[in-house]
Amino acid sequence: MKKSSPSSTILVFLDRDGVITTESGEFITRPEDITYIPGSLQALRLLKEAGILTAIVSNQSGVGRGLMSQEQLMAVHNQMMSDIRQAGGRITIARYCPHKPDEDCGCRKPKAGMLEEILKTLSREKGIIPKNRYIIGDNERDITAGKAVYCEPILVLSGCLQQKDVRALQVAPKMVFPDLLWAVRWLLAYNK
Numbered sequence: 001m002k003k004s005s006p007s008s009t010i011l012v013f014l015d016r017d018g019v020i021t022t023e024s025g026e027f028i029t030r031p032e033d034i035t036y037i038p039g040s041l042q043a044l045r046l047l048k049e050a051g052i053l054t055a056i057v058s059n060q061s062g063v064g065r066g067l068m069s070q071e072q073l074m075a076v077h078n079q080m081m082s083d084i085r086q087a088g089g090r091i092t093i094a095r096y097c098p099h100k101p102d103e104d105c106g107c108r109k110p111k112a113g114m115l116e117e118i119l120k121t122l123s124r125e126k127g128i129i130p131k132n133r134y135i136i137g138d139n140e141r142d143i144t145a146g147k148a149v150y151c152e153p154i155l156v157l158s159g160c161l162q163q164k165d166v167r168a169l170q171v172a173p174k175m176v177f178p179d180l181l182w183a184v185r186w187l188l189a190y191n192k
């Protein structure tokens, strides 16, 4: 028998900007412009060490807006993956939506297309159907997308929202933390 059954697998969907990388209000278009929120790389290492699957789901409409190319987006992605690996972490899977809001695609959060596609891929390629799912994001759109695929939504205040904004949200997160490291420490303690 395997040590962990598929049903005990935990999957954490992660937004990128404002959760892992610093939210500057502008798109990250070059690898050298990436900066990390303090503790975020350590948090990803803790998730990896705990055997928790991680999936980045990120709106990057800068591509659709003509502010960066798909190649630039991938260069930023590859640099981030390399930095995460160097820090002892590992992202299981990552998806980006390159579309503009008015393109009305199915993948731009708050829609759940990227999350649904990841769940399908994990099931088809690895036979994994994670029953325990979380989403960690800095924006209400993340919370909405996560709830659509039955994730426990966790809001972090390291990006576009502050504590005073939380009450005004239409869709309530389950938990609110200052940043990813706080959120991951809670998640690990909660799932012990």
Ligand SMILES: [Mg+2]
Pocket: 015, 016, 017, 018, 019, 023, 137, 138, 139, 159
């Ligand atoms: Mg964000």
Ligand SMILES: [Zn+2]
Pocket: 097, 098, 099, 105, 106, 107, 108
């Ligand atoms: Zn899209």
